[in-house]
Amino acid sequence: EDQVTQSPEALRLQEGESSSLNCSYTVSGLRGLFWYRQDPGKGPEFLFTLYSAGEEKEKERLKATLTKKESFLHITAPKPEDSATYLCAVGPLQAGTALIFGKGTTLSVSS
Amino acid sequence: GAVVSQHPSRVICKSGTSVKIECRSLDFQATTMFWYRQFPKQSLMLMATSNEGSKATYEQGVEKDKFLINHASLTLSTLTVTSAHPEDSSFYICSARDIQADSSGNTIYFGEGSWLTVV
Secondary structure, rough: OOOEEEEOOOOEEEEEEEEEEEEEOOOOOOOOOEEOOOOOOOOOEEEEEEEEOOOOOEOOOEEEEEOEEEEEEOOOHHHHHEEEEEEEEEEEOOOOOOEEOOOOOEEEOOO | OOEEEEEOOOEEOOOOOOOEEEEEOOOOOEEEEEEEEOOOOOOOOOEEEEOOOOOOOOOOOOOOOOOEEEEEEEOOEEEEOOOOHHHEEEEEEEEEEOOOOOOOOOOEEEEEOOOEEEO
């Protein structure tokens, strides 16, 4: 069964305190791993797509990496505005197939 | 990037009535759209896959007669919650697949979500 597990469920950081979020997955025929940011009461906002093991992508203070079994979202020197729920999703990207989401990691960054 | 628009963003309806939520892809054609439901502090739960011009595919446990999905055009899918009850109150989110990836590699875009409250 395809499954996505994110850890930790919640993470509290001080401003400037770097850390990583984990997304482990078991899926047949992985074609893409997605990271989204979701603010309370809003739809998910796209961050990254990773397609193959060893791939890395960066955006401001965020860097996503991918191995054959998991992905990490590294947050460097976070700011309070980085506080949100970060969702990981995987999908075979075949036509008509939905993404499979993890439960998310809720990040709180205090100043 | 591509935009998916959902309307209404918030709706309150009386128990027993029906409410329709629209999901539009604004600058791309979406042969496939997905409807999710999200409870507070929970992840997105896929309800159904909507395919343009054909019947939607519902996930196990989702009542197709209660959650009517219509995907009449390549840019519009609608979710109608029929005979709504308070337990149907939730955050409903749609997403649409653009078959062409953008420069960042994204192919799936989400709407802003619709808060439904049934009183």
